Amino acid sequence: MTKESKNKTARTDRRLLLISPEDNVFVAVADIDAGETFLVNGAAVPVPIRIPLGHKVAARGIPAGEKVVKYGAAIGSATRDISAGDHVHTHNLKSDYLPTYARAGRKSYVQRH
Amino acid sequence: MSSGIEINAYLRPDGRKGIRNILVVAYLVECAHHVAREIAFPFRKQNAHLIGFGGCYPNAYASRMMHQLCTHPNVGAVLLVSLGCESLDRDGLFKTIQDSGRPVHTLVIQQTGGTRKTINQGRQWVRSTLKTLGSTPRAPMKIAELIVGTVCGGSDAMSGFTANPAVGRAFDLLVGRGAAAIFEETNEMIGCEAALSRRGVTDALSRELAASVEKAARYHATLAHGSFAPGNAEGGLTTQEEKSMGSYSKGGRSPISGLIKPGDVPPRGGLYLLDVVPDGEVRFGFPNLSDVAEIGELIACGSHLILFATGRGAVVGAAVSPVIKVCGNPETYRRMRDDMDVNAGRIAEGSATLDDVGREIFDCVIRAAQGRPTASEALGHQEFTLVYKSFDPIGPACLPTTHS
Structure with missing residues (x-):
């Protein structure tokens, strides 16, 4: 981990874990209640809705269309502008990989690009 | 260390x-x-x-x-x-x-x-x-002469940010010291093709890595099994590739030196992906009966030791090679402590970092290699399963002799 990213971690709520230094989302390692305020890279961000353990929180602003990165790898694209501290889930992130899986069913399990 | x-x-x-x-x-x-x-x-x-x-x-x-x-x-x-x-x-x-x-x-x-x-x-x-x-x-045997395999089973919402990436950190330490490390479960990496296609030490190997996951996707499509379940979203997972990355993270961050199949022994140190999904048409059912069958395949590839990442609580060991259990859920760890070797749930509780637990797993590997019984060994676990499968031999691009 670089010195810069260590400093970032130090100024972020301990309940938010950055798995890989290049990630732009944290993982909540505990339930975070609505109405709380948490520190995200030094900025105090209010928490409007409860963020359960295992869910993602934006580490920085992610414009619509940009890749969301976790484990150092793209896990999909932002479907709208995301601000630092926002909950990141199905309402603002979609798969780049199997966008039609639920409808396409088993026959097109692998989408060829 | x-x-x-x-x-x-x-x-x-x-x-x-x-x-x-x-x-x-x-x-x-x-x-x-x-x-x-x-x-x-x-x-x-x-x-x-x-x-x-x-x-x-x-x-x-x-x-x-x-x-x-x-x-x-x-x-x-x-x-x-x-x-x-x-x-x-x-x-x-x-x-x-x-x-x-x-x-x-x-x-x-x-x-x-x-x-x-x-x-x-x-x-x-x-x-x-x-x-x-x-x-x-x-x-005398050096760390560089060790072969270590990893498997995950009984995963939960915490596994993807505790036990699995912590095993990945331990793999980074082992590979950094010249050991061979093997990860598998290509059938749980559907969605990781893009990431895998940049990980090989040669371009030809990268194509083979991605192809192995595409084969797994086809195989599971035929079996009509393996998809993103509603429970995954409740646990905070949003996309198929995110779910797969949780399993994939056990491999750590080293470049991938080769793609092997059951029974192939890594020829030198480095990180290897084990392709466990049979070749050809679906003939004998699911790729593996259980985690125990996958552990047997990792051991047949020469693994001296197995790292088993679990969340809900696996208990198995193995015949031939010791199994180290890394528990990613602190409550499971407390409830099933006798069965566990490493408490990666401390990451979720904020009392340890991924690097801390990765080092602890590495130390646990060394102690077990020096003869200390693992939890499953002490409890007498010696599970073994071997069933019908069929494979074609690996192609020439799968084990590059020179690293780029």
Whole structure:
């Protein structure tokens, strides 16, 4: 981990874990209640809705269309502008990989690009 | 912790070095299972382990698995127990073991005179051979000579940010010291093709890595199994590729040195992906019956040790090689503490970082390699499963001889 990213971690709520230094989302390692305020890279961000353990929180602003990165790898694209501290889930992130899986069913399990 | 750490290994006549000194009792068909189990049972706490193949019909994969397991570096001697009419080539297996310099003996139940006589003769051979094994020569072994495999099972919402990436950190430390590390479950990496296609040490290998996951996707599509479940989203997972990355993170961050199949031993240090999904049309059902079958494949690839990442709580160990259990859920760890070696749940509680736990797993690997029993070994776990599968050999691009 670089010195810069260590400093970032130090100024972020301990309940938010950055798995890989290049990630732009944290993982909540505990339930975070609505109405709380948490520190995200030094900025105090209010928490409007409860963020359960295992869910993602934006580490920085992610414009619509940009890749969301976790484990150092793209896990999909932002479907709208995301601000630092926002909950990141199905309402603002979609798969780049199997966008039609639920409808396409088993026959097109692998989408060829 | 330094690269100067040495392990006092068991030196086999073929030059391979083991961290355990196991006498294997192997049944060559299900009909010989009871007799083999009865032979091994009184010696189960003296390093006699039971493995075998239940099938009566020939299968090249199962045969190769048996050849590799019976000449594994942790294995010092083998007793083969045959009924007499099964298809597995007991003479060929005997010769492979004999050529490796290991003591080997075959008992054919139909020729020996039935159950009781075979059990008695088998126990006599095991008793005397265990004495011989006690004087196996020892040799120093470096971390760079270790092969370590990893598997995950009973995962939960925490596994993807606790146990799995912590195992990945331990893999980074092992590979950094020259060891070979093997991760698998290509069938749980559907969505990781793009990431995998940048990880190979050559472009041709990268294409093979991505193709192995595409094969897994096709295989599972035929079986109509393997998808993103609603429960995954409740646990905070949004996309298929995110779910897969949780499993994929066990491999750590090293470049991938090769793509291997069950029974292929990594030729040198580095990170390897084990392709566990059969080739060709779906013939024998699901790629693996359970985690235990996957562990057996990792061991057939020469793994001296297995790292098992779990969340809900796995209990299994394995025949031949020790299993270290890394528990990613702190509540599971407390509830099933006797079964666990490492508490990666501390990451979720904020009392340890991924790097802390990665180092703890690394230290646990070294201690186990130096002889300390793992939790599952102390509890007597020696699970083994081997079923029908079919594979084509790996292609030339899968094991590049030069790194770019």
